[in-house]
Amino acid sequence: MADAPSGGGRGGFGSRGSGRGGRGGRGRGRGRGRGRGKEDQKEWVPVTKLGRLVRDGKIRTLEEIYLYSLPIKEFEIIDFFLGPSLRDEVLKIMPVQKQTRAGQRTRFKAFVAIGDHNGHIGLGVKCSKEVATAIRGAIILAKLSVVPVRRGYWGNKIGKPHTVPCKVTGKCGSVSVRLIPAPRGTGIVSAPVPKKLLMMAGIEDCYTSARGSTGTLGNFAKATYAAIAKTYAYLTPDLWKEMQLGKTPYQEYANFLAETNKGISGRQIEV
């Protein structure tokens, strides 16, 4: 096995040897409560570059991250922007069994949807030996998969947006699903899973129209999802005004800092 690095006194006087008796006691104690029972919130130490940018407050909204399609790997990022408004809901818990030599092993699979009823929705699935662990893990994965949903009006622009902004179609296999704006009070006319997701995202009214072999449930669901994703891809008249091509958060700050810091990290401004 490894050469027992914490063996006292064996070889060396440094931090891992015993020559630092006085130090050992002081070790990591300064300014941190150690050995206190299980503290609820350990402060988040980001691991990814995006996490560091978010924690330093260099990114103002979640939408900036979506705009540049940067993958989110740390759920604390979503918590940072949407934290208190997110509601999670367990959609399904099911036992799954695996055959082993010693019989059957049962694990639990949990599906959790998370949304803030205001334009963001995510769905996560986790399998684990314990029910509670599966639910916790699924919530984290749901947060990582949060996507924005654009809402618009059916007719008069009174009150808050309540439906899809325009007719959008998603296609998968032979199935094409069309989401159509609906007047207030219609509710969501759709299959159960996308209906739930649309509701949690904050869409109140929507017609759907499907064509193709909708019996293939997988394709049907994927097509609906594709249609929802297109709500932000559709160029509506109010977006016709030309917008300056923006820089990714990484580039935006690299330029700013290269200008203010003279000579440290070299002027590498990409065009």
Add this chain to the structure above:
Amino acid sequence: MEEAAQADDVDLGFVEESDSYLLTNTYFPSKVGGRPAWLDLENLPDPEELRCASCNEPCIFLCQMYASLDDPDTFHRSIYVFMCKKPACCQVNRSDNFVVFRSQLPRKNRFYSFEPPQEDEAKAETAHFCPLCIVCGCKGPFQCPKCKSTFYCGPEHQRLDWKSGHRDKCGMGKASPLFPEYEIVLEAEKSSRTQEVSDDEEQENRQLAEYQKLVDAGKVGEFKDVPEAELLKFTQEEDETFSNFQKIVAREPEQILRYCRKGQPLLISSTNIPQPDTIPKCPMCGDERVFEFQIMPQLLNYLREDGLALDWGTLVIYTCVNSCEVDNQYVREYIHKQDIVTTNQ
């Protein structure tokens, strides 16, 4: 999900602010940033060897680890990591801008005393309490207005110091390319095995009972009859390697280093895994290199680097299995950089 098998005796490194005098080579420190505390004081690596492979400019000291082994020849042993932080040199999944050196000495050598160094607490305390004049060592209530890091007892000594060289050195601190200096403190990682429930079957029965209770209470979700496949179409693929990394790191989120000689590194991504055939053999003795320690991305939070190019997923350092030595030279070792894949699949 099963936990990945990890060697049990991993040492975790954490950064701590420390007095500068304790980070000098007399005390055989493990440290981050500042200047390197060389072990073998005579045969230092040439400046040519410390140049970045991409841009050929000098590399900056990142960290060093005091890691002695059981052999009498390796009573003192330090590993030094240097890097070039220019954005153009920091390429994804390439470690050209890093240089790693290893140095070792027997206990009886001509640089250091045979006995462990004594920390001179008394000396430290007095300097701490109030700043001293850099010229005469008396109480220094005045400070240089420009750099604010040099103290004087009065205008006379300030003028004297300015004339005799501070004028050139003043403000150097801000323009210094070095990383901020910290000490690395090691602690053993708590083994996860002890926290696992030992009796699997009993636990499983308990969980099944709990599940049954939920079914009876109607709490298994409104989609309990919807087939799993339909729900799965709306979910993202889970990055399992990264999830496992996060799970293990979550026990001690502030760790910046994991030491486990001859163990297995904790991977952060499933791409660019160091394979045994990509790790070059030791140029001195021809034997293979083994994993020694890895630097975690949390260290980047402490380096206070404003530039955004400096990034890594994990830096894995491999050293010669024999810890061989030739003529008291500093031996080059191999470093592998694994980045977190940032493009959307």
